[in-house]
Amino acid sequence: MPKQARINGIKSYRCYTKAEAAALVGVSTRTFSNWTKDGLPLLDAYYPPLIRVNDLRSHIVAQREGRKVKTGLCELYCLPCRKSHLPAGGMADCKIDGNKVMLTALCGVCEGIVCKPISLSDLPEVRCKLDLTITQPEAAL
Numbered sequence: 660m661p662k663q664a665r666i667n668g669i670k671s672y673r674c675y676t677k678a679e680a681a682a683l684v685g686v687s688t689r690t691f692s693n694w695t696k697d698g699l700p701l702l703d704a705y706y707p708p709l710i711r712v713n714d715l716r717s718h719i720v721a722q723r724e725g726r727k728v729k730t731g732l733c734e735l736y737c738l739p740c741r742k743s744h745l746p747a748g749g750m751a752d753c754k755i756d757g758n759k760v761m762l763t764a765l766c767g768v769c770e771g772i773v774c775k776p777i778s779l780s781d782l783p784e785v786r787c788k789l790d791l792t793i794t795q796p797e798a799a800l
């Protein structure tokens with residue numbers, strides 16, 4: 660899994676060189692060069708070219724938002740497929756523990772095991788759409 664760039668250590672109102680900025684956010688200078696090719700603006704009137712902190716921060720945030728996958732209420736995210744799918748056969752196991760509900764099912768495409776936590780308040784709606792096998796801890800019965 661690729662390492663995620665850090666944005667916590669970035670100080671406002673500063674400009675950094677490519678090497679300083681790469682070290683600051685914890686990525687290689689090669690990754691940083693790819694970011695500038697992807698549209699991270701450089702202040703190239705200076706030598707070495709400088710990067711404004713606000714540009715750097717918004718580039719990293721936009722990159723993270725672009726990677727997020729929206730999952731519908733009854734869809735589960737499958738890591739091997741890198742997409743969200745409905746569970747195979749519309750069936751899922753449902754484990755209730757207090758206010759926490761964990762859905763476990765098989766991916767509808769690759770049949771790998773997928774899990775998803777949902778809130779107890781969403782359970783009635785999920786139950787209408789999926790065939791759930793509900794288990795509760797024995798203390799609650």
Ligand SMILES: [Zn+2]
Nearest residue numbers: 737740766769
């Ligand atoms: Zn899958």
